[in-house]
Amino acid sequence: MMRVYIAAAAAGFLALAALMGIGRFAYTPILPLMEAEGVGELKAGWLASANYIGYFLGAFAGGSLMAGRLRWITVVVLTGLTVLLMGLTESSVAWSLLRFTAGFLGGVGFVWTAGLILPILQRAKHAPYWIGLLYGGVGFGIFLSGFAVPRFAGAEEAWEAAWIGMGLLVCIAAVVILLLYPKQTEAKSHTASVQPASDGDRRRERTLYTAYFLEGFGYIIFATFIVSILAGTGGLDTDPAVIWMFVGIGAVPSCLFWAWIGARVTKQSALIWAYAAQTIGVLIPALTGNLSLLLVSAVLFGGTFMGITMMTISLAHEEFPGKRQKATGNLTALYGIGQVLGPLAASALLLYAAEAVVFVTASGILTAAGLLMIAFRRQNKST
Numbered sequence: 001m002m003r004v005y006i007a008a009a010a011a012g013f014l015a016l017a018a019l020m021g022i023g024r025f026a027y028t029p030i031l032p033l034m035e036a037e038g039v040g041e042l043k044a045g046w047l048a049s050a051n052y053i054g055y056f057l058g059a060f061a062g063g064s065l066m067a068g069r070l071r072w073i074t075v076v077v078l079t080g081l082t083v084l085l086m087g088l089t090e091s092s093v094a095w096s097l098l099r100f101t102a103g104f105l106g107g108v109g110f111v112w113t114a115g116l117i118l119p120i121l122q123r124a125k126h127a128p129y130w131i132g133l134l135y136g137g138v139g140f141g142i143f144l145s146g147f148a149v150p151r152f153a154g155a156e157e158a159w160e161a162a163w164i165g166m167g168l169l170v171c172i173a174a175v176v177i178l179l180l181y182p183k184q185t186e187a188k189s190h191t192a193s194v195q196p197a198s199d200g201d202r203r204r205e206r207t208l209y210t211a212y213f214l215e216g217f218g219y220i221i222f223a224t225f226i227v228s229i230l231a232g233t234g235g236l237d238t239d240p241a242v243i244w245m246f247v248g249i250g251a252v253p254s255c256l257f258w259a260w261i262g263a264r265v266t267k268q269s270a271l272i273w274a275y276a277a278q279t280i281g282v283l284i285p286a287l288t289g290n291l292s293l294l295l296v297s298a299v300l301f302g303g304t305f306m307g308i309t310m311m312t313i314s315l316a317h318e319e320f321p322g323k324r325q326k327a328t329g330n331l332t333a334l335y336g337i338g339q340v341l342g343p344l345a346a347s348a349l350l351l352y353a354a355e356a357v358v359f360v361t362a363s364g365i366l367t368a369a370g371l372l373m374i375a376f377r378r379q380n381k382s383t
Contacts, residue, residue, distance in 0.1 A: 021138050026163075249299060255307055274308050
């Protein structure tokens with residue numbers, strides 16, 4: 001069975017790296033190259049939001065469509081094609097459609113990865129750590145995008161070559177997933193019966209949902225604009241894409257780390273700590289341009305955003321066992337709405353305010369999310 005767990009975890013790891021780390025987040029280190037060629041802040045914000053609208057709709061679709069091995073791998077291949085095609089056109093309409101489609105495929109693929117891989121890993125000994133390893137794929141993809149984009153772009157800083165190169169990497173990942181994840185590895189999933197919710201359950205749900213919506217709104221501002229803003233200031237002694245590499249370095253082990261923390265305290269307490277660390281990380285660029293501190297900021301951010309996702313969904317499954325699928329769908333939808341609104345709000349803010357204000361705003365939103373998690377913990381103690 002160990003071989004099955006390793007194959008499933010590795011395939012899921014690569015799928016999340018391709019779908020999320022590259023399909024969604026390669027845009028961050030490529031954006032400054034596109035802006036240097038005349039892409040404005042409003043268009044940059046719209047392209048980001050088009051991707052997140054697609055993700056929001058894709059997550060809903062993924063929950064209602066039947067997952068399967070070949071369908072899942074096909075989604076990864078199609079994601080690679082949408083990334084590659086970004087480098088073969090300069091049409092704003094085509095860019096919007098491609099980023100929307102990449103987001104939609106990422107939403108479907110994220111839900112299907114959970115549906116296909118989690119039932120296998122949950123049978124393993126030390127399951128939380130296997131699951132933490134799975135979600136580390138997002139961080140690996142982010143690291144890879146930060147590392148590979150400057151190399152694909154070359155001395156000419158050709159954003160077209162960067163998109164094409166990253167798209168090819170996603171397609172290669174799909175081939176590896178096909179080899180790693182044989183047909184007999186699939187596990188059947190089971191749907192839990194829906195139980196009536198008490199008033200206390202509904203109150204806790206609203207609190208958890210609102211906190212996660214704010215997380216989606218706040219974290220995506222940093223994720224979308226950190227490299228672009230640092231590139232625009234021109235005060236760094238290194239390529240701003242290095243900052244994005246360190247986000248990935250922080251993200252790769254983060255889910256394992258937070259699984260370990262959650263096992264020693266509680267998931268609720270671990271979530272509060274994660275929100276606090278993320279708030280500090282997002283605030284640092286507003287206070288200093290020191291490279292060492294910016295790298296700390298990147299690691300704090302990378303080391304929390306996937307951990308928050310993993311722990312929030314896991315907590316919802318534990319707190320509301322009678323409607324796990326519905327709770328996961330609601331959380332994903334609200335998170336997606338936050339990701340749509342965040343870049344649009346930040347783009348508008350950048351037209352009238354200094355870059356530091358964007359990071360202060362994002363950190364304030366994340367602080368509110370952390371305070372809601374404190375309220376959630378108190379609500380649990382009082383019921």
